[in-house]
Amino acid sequence: MGTAMLACPYCGQGVEAPTTxxxxxxxxxxxxxxxxxxxxxxxxxxxxxxxxxRA
Incomplete structure (x- = not known):
């Protein structure tokens, strides 16, 4: 399991999302x-x- 650093499309807050x-x-x-x-x-x-x- 890995994590990706993303920005919320609503408020712009940086969040970490779990990914494979x-x-x-x-x-x-x-x-x-x-x-x-x-x-x-x-x-x-x-x-x-x-x-x-998904890319």
Whole structure:
């Protein structure tokens, strides 16, 4: 398991998102379809959900 440093698309707060070692992160989006989503996370600052896009 690895981590990627990302910015919340709602508030801009820097957050760490868990990823697999072989996964390539393609960015962060507010909503993605299941086939494009790597993980779904919740921002600890503003509480909104965001999706990490698979590259």
């Amino acid at each position: 070692e072989s996964a390539r992160v393609g960015g962060v989006r507010r909503r993605l379809k299941q086939e494009y989503r790597l993980t779904r996370n919740t921002c600890p600052e503003c509480g909104h959900e965001y999706d990490v896009r």
